[in-house]
Amino acid sequence: MEAGLKPISNTNRENKSLNWLTGVLFLSDAKFYDVEKVKLWATYFSELIVAGIGRKPESFPDNVHWHAYEDASRSEVWNAINKKVSNSWVLFLEDDEQPRFSSFPNAQSLEKMKWSPAIINIQKQSTTHHFYQMRLVNVSINEDDIFRGYHLTDATEFVRSLGVDLSSKPIIIERESSVYSHIDIDKELSLKKQAPKLYLVQGNRYLQDKKYIRAAAQFRQLLKKERLLPFDRLAAVNGLASCLAEQHKWEKALSLTKQSLEAESLQRLPYLIQFRIHELRKEWQKAFDVLRQYYDRLSLFSSASFDRKIDEEKSLINLANIALKAGHRAKATDYFDRLFSFKRGNADEAMLEKALLLSIELNDLERSVYLFERMYNIHLPPNKMNGESKKQIDEIMTMFMKKDWYDYVSNIYKKLHEAYPEDQEYKRKLIVTLTKTNRLDQAKRMVANIL
Numbered sequence: 195m196e197a198g199l200k201p202i203s204n205t206n207r208e209n210k211s212l213n214w215l216t217g218v219l220f221l222s223d224a225k226f227y228d229v230e231k232v233k234l235w236a237t238y239f240s241e242l243i244v245a246g247i248g249r250k251p252e253s254f255p256d257n258v259h260w261h262a263y264e265d266a267s268r269s270e271v272w273n274a275i276n277k278k279v280s281n282s283w284v285l286f287l288e289d290d291e292q293p294r295f296s297s298f299p300n301a302q303s304l305e306k307m308k309w310s311p312a313i314i315n316i317q318k319q320s321t322t323h324h325f326y327q328m329r330l331v332n333v334s335i336n337e338d339d340i341f342r343g344y345h346l347t348d349a350t351e352f353v354r355s356l357g358v359d360l361s362s363k364p365i366i367i368e369r370e371s372s373v374y375s376h377i378d379i380d381k382e383l384s385l386k387k388q389a390p391k392l393y394l395v396q397g398n399r400y401l402q403d404k405k406y407i408r409a410a411a412q413f414r415q416l417l418k419k420e421r422l423l424p425f426d427r428l429a430a431v432n433g434l435a436s437c438l439a440e441q442h443k444w445e446k447a448l449s450l451t452k453q454s455l456e457a458e459s460l461q462r463l464p465y466l467i468q469f470r471i472h473e474l475r476k477e478w479q480k481a482f483d484v485l486r487q488y489y490d491r492l493s494l495f496s497s498a499s500f501d502r503k504i505d506e507e508k509s510l511i512n513l514a515n516i517a518l519k520a521g522h523r524a525k526a527t528d529y530f531d532r533l534f535s536f537k538r539g540n541a542d543e544a545m546l547e548k549a550l551l552l553s554i555e556l557n558d559l560e561r562s563v564y565l566f567e568r569m570y571n572i573h574l575p576p577n578k579m580n581g582e583s584k585k586q587i588d589e590i591m592t593m594f595m596k597k598d599w600y601d602y603v604s605n606i607y608k609k610l611h612e613a614y615p616e617d618q619e620y621k622r623k624l625i626v627t628l629t630k631t632n633r634l635d636q637a638k639r640m641v642a643n644i645l
Contacts, residue, residue: 211238211295212238212239212240212295212298213240213301214240214281214282214283214301214304215239215240215281215283215284215285215298216239216240216241216242216243216279216280216281216283216284216285217235217238217239217241217242217243217284217285217287218242218243218244218245218261218272218275218284218285218286218287219232219235219242219243219244219245219287219288220245220268220271220272220286220287220288220289221244221245221246221247221288221289222268222288222289222376223247223289224246224247224251226289226290226371227244227246227251229251229253229254229255231292232244232254232255232258233255236255236257236258238295239285240280240281241259241279241280241281242257242258242259243258243259243260243261243275243279244258244259244260244261245261245262245263245271245275246260246261246262246263247262247263247264248262248264249262250262261274261275267343267344267345267381268341268343268344268345268346268347269339269341269342269343269344269345269346269347269348272286272340272341272347273339273340273341276331276333276339276340277333277337279333282306282332282333282334283304283330283331283332283333284330284331284332284333285329285330285331285365286329286331286347287329287367288369289369289371290369290370290371291314291367291368291369292367292368292369293365293366293367293368294365294366294367294368297363297364297365297366298310298365299361299363299365305359306332306334306335307332307335307356307357307358307359308358308359308360308361309328309330309331309332309353309358309359309360309361310330310360310361310363310364310365311326311327311328311329311330311360311361311364311365311423311425312326312327312328312329312330312364312365312366312367313325313326313364313365313366313367313495313496314326314327314367314368314369314373315366315367315368315369316368316369316370316371316372316373317368317370320504320505320507320508321502321503321504321505322502322503322505323500323501323502324495324496324498324499324500324501324502324503325373325374325499325500326364326423326425326426326429326498326499327347327349327373327499328340328348328349328350328353328423329365329367330365331349335356335358336356338352339352340352342385342387342388342389343382343385343388343389343391343392344378344381344382344384344385345376345377345378345381345382346377346382346389346391346392346395347389348389348390348391348392350389350390350391350421350422350423350426351387351390351421353423354421354422354423355421360423360424364495366495374395374398377392377395379392379395379396379399390416390419390421390422390426391426393412393413393415393416393430394412394413394416394426394429394430394433394499394500396412397409397410397412397413397416397430397433398433398500400412401433401436401437401440404440406437406440406441407437409433409436409437410434410437410438412433413430413431413433413434413437414434416430417430417431417434424458424497425497425498425499426499428454428457428458428461428497428498428499428501429498429499429500429501431450431453431454431457432450432451432454432461432463432464432467432498432500432501433500434450435447435450435451435454435463435464435467436463436467438450439467439470439471444471444474444475447467447471448468448471450464451464451465451467451468452464454498458497458498459491460491460494460495460496460497461496461497461498461501462488462491462496462498462501462502462503462504463498463500463501463502465484465485465487465488465491466488466502466504468480468484469481469484469485469488469512472484473516478516478519478520478521479520481516481519481520482513482516482517482519482520482522485509485512485513485516486513488509489509489510489513492506492509507533510529510530510532510533511533511545513526513529514526514529514530514533514548514549515548517529518548518552523552523555523556524556526552527549527552527553527556527558527561530545530548530549530552533545534549543569546565546568546569547569549565550562550565550566550569550590551593553565554590554593554594554597557597559597559599559602562594562599563602566590570583570586570587570590573587574587574606574609574610575609575610575612575613576613587606591603591606591607591623595626595627595630598630600627600630600631601631603623603627604624604627604628604630604631604633607620607623607624607627608624610624611624621640624640625637625640625641628640
């Protein structure tokens with residue numbers, strides 16, 4: 195490792211927005227080095243350190259420290275840096291992470307024995323995964339190592355043994371790469387003292403591999419420990435509930451999710467577990483109630499680690515479908531409306547069809563016409579129509595006529611008759627709609643032409 199850190203010039207240090215904070219960017223691989231990001235961060239942090247393997251890159255800013263490491267564990271590197279920084283507060287960031295600087299505490303609110311945890315968000319398609327870690331630390335408390343583990347960098351033991359309080363306002367970090375895929379379980383187990391978070395990592399790996407008994411054993415083992423961080427305890431309870439749900443031990447799973455939510459309502463996975471169980475049981479009303487509670491909390495950050503959030507679009511689709519199954523037609527329509535607004539009209543055909551059929555059922559002419567035209571205007575004259583679209587349009591128009599919406603249907607069949615005068619079916623249906631709308635003279639003329 196590097197023998198020491200040369201002092202950075204104090205020029206304009208006091209003018210930086212985070213003049214109380216040392217920032218550390220740990221690079222596990224040179225591919226994550228981004229010189230523009232480093233330059234930008236150097237304008238925020240009082241002191242910025244980049245830790246990387248071997249020699250520093252050629253394009254490296256002069257006002258940033260380079261901390262070289264070779265075969266050391268991540269925890270060793272972080273603990274070594276903590277002993278060399280010039281500030282009391284240090285924030286550790288990794289690889290492709292992007293901190294939300296607006297979420298940082300201000301200097302006036304800082305307390306030596308009260309730390310803000312970091313919530314790390316990773317979005318994969320329609321799901322956002324949340325992980326909590328202690329990244330913002332105060333190194334002036336004592337000279338003990340803060341982080342335990344090989345690459346896990348777990349501060350649980352330090353925080354709990356010294357009675358450090360946790361702020362309810364986390365620092366927000368976004369990233370794309372996996373948080374824990376680099377963890378080598380054997381290396382972590384080879385240490386004399388393992389990081390408590392190891393049980394969560396191993397348990398969730400077993401859970402993903404559908405090894406539910408082994409996963410449950412990891413979560414249970416972690417819950418036996420007294421010194422746990424609150425977000426990790428919730429993660430263990432939720433992980434165990436997930437195992438039980440997958441094993442169809444539904445009552446036990448529901449009991450655990452209830453306990454989890456009683457301990458902390460600002461989380462999502464317990465609601466999703468409950469929803470899945472009620473859905474499998476075809477308990478549509480319960481499934482709807484749970485999913486609605488989940489949706490109401492969608493904009494709030496989670497207080498649990500290893501949590502996940504289904505995005506608003508997918509949540510609205512699920513709500514609309516479950517509302518239909520629970521018999522709440524009007525509420526389903528409302529969720530479809532929100533969905534169309536959210537997607538700015540870019541909905542797929544299956545969704546549009548479901549919304550159209552629901553609108554017809556609820557006697558909503560205006561909305562039914564809007565959805566019909568969204569779906570079928572490209573097939574109506576002057577555009578060409580194929581056999582499948584002809585059949586679908588006829589079916590929808592039949593539904594319209596059953597609702598006595600003859601004025602609109604008549605206009606549609608008038609266009610179709612003019613475009614396809616040889617089609618006798620269009621002519622007959624147009625005559626029916628003309629009769630129903632009291633345009634008898636036009637109907638008689640068309641009948642006379644047929645005869």
